[in-house]
Amino acid sequence: EVQLVESGGGLVQPGGSLRLSCAASGFTFSRFWMHWVRQAPGKGLVWVSRINSDVSITSYADSVKGRFTISRDNAKNTLYLQMNSLRAEDTAVYYCARGYCSGGSCYRNGMDVWGQGTTVTVSS
Amino acid sequence: QSVLTQPPSVSGTPGQRVTISCSGSSSNIGSNFVYWYQQLPGTAPKLLIYKSDQRPSGVPDRFSGSKSGTSASLAISGLRSEDEADYYCAAWDDSLSAVVFGGGTKLTVL
Numbered sequence: 001e002v003q004l005v006e007s008g009g010g011l012v013q014p015g016g017s018l019r020l021s022c023a024a025s026g027f028t029f030s031r032f033w034m035h036w037v038r039q040a041p042g043k044g045l046v047w048v049s050r051i052n053s054d055v056s057i058t059s060y061a062d063s064v065k066g067r068f069t070i071s072r073d074n075a076k077n078t079l080y081l082q083m084n085s086l087r088a089e090d091t092a093v094y095y096c097a098r099g100y101c102s103g104g105s106c107y108r109n110g111m112d113v114w115g116q117g118t119t120v121t122v123s124s
Numbered sequence: 125q126s127v128l129t130q131p132p133s134v135s136g137t138p139g140q141r142v143t144i145s146c147s148g149s150s151s152n153i154g155s156n157f158v159y160w161y162q163q164l165p166g167t168a169p170k171l172l173i174y175k176s177d178q179r180p181s182g183v184p185d186r187f188s189g190s191k192s193g194t195s196a197s198l199a200i201s202g203l204r205s206e207d208e209a210d211y212y213c214a215a216w217d218d219s220l221s222a223v224v225f226g227g228g229t230k231l232t233v234l
Binding site: 107 | 159169174175180214216222228
């Protein structure tokens with residue numbers, strides 16, 4: 001079964017750090033672009049970051065640039081998001097998602113497999 | 125304030141056809157593929173449409189996407205109660221070098 005499972009969320013004080021993990025299974029993780037998307041309570045989806053299969057390309061939303069770092073370990077089938085200098089407005093459910101591929105073509109900015117999400121709360 | 129603009133809500137009765145609009149600009153919808161997602165209450169999003177008008181396998185043909193210029197639309201025909209959900213459009217934005225989402229549209233089946 002194709003699956004993504006996030007972990008690492010929790011309560012952290014403003015200015016603190018957290019590292020989220022996303023364990024992939026059921027597919028060849030090393031072949032796919034991967035994304036982080038977040039959703040604040042009662043709000044819409046907001047894209048956070050993406051990384052390509054060989055770690056040569058990363059992209060970030062302006063709101064997290066310089067504070068968050070996306071990475072992956074293809075040997076461990078795991079995606080990461082290192083979050084530093086956390087702010088109250090970073091409070092959200094964080095989803096990892098897989099870039100979509102079909103029929104030999106990949107649409108790096110579409111996301112077809114999503115995890116269940118992990119909750120990050122930034123509060124004193 | 126989302127880069128892509130969607131109506132906050134739409135509604136319809138069972139069997140009806142509804143459309144959800146998504147308005148952008150030349151740097152996103154105008155030059156890149158549009159994706160549509162469905163998010164049922166309390167669950168993770170699900171990809172409904174990719175490449176602006178293509179359905180992944182398993183998505184019913186009641187769902188269709190289209191794009192014209194800097195706008196896109198999602199149409200749902202033969203509306204069912206289980207279609208009640210939030211719907212989001214998304215696209216890559218060349219100016220921002222980021223994926224941008226619409227603010228989401230809540231579909232209510234009356």
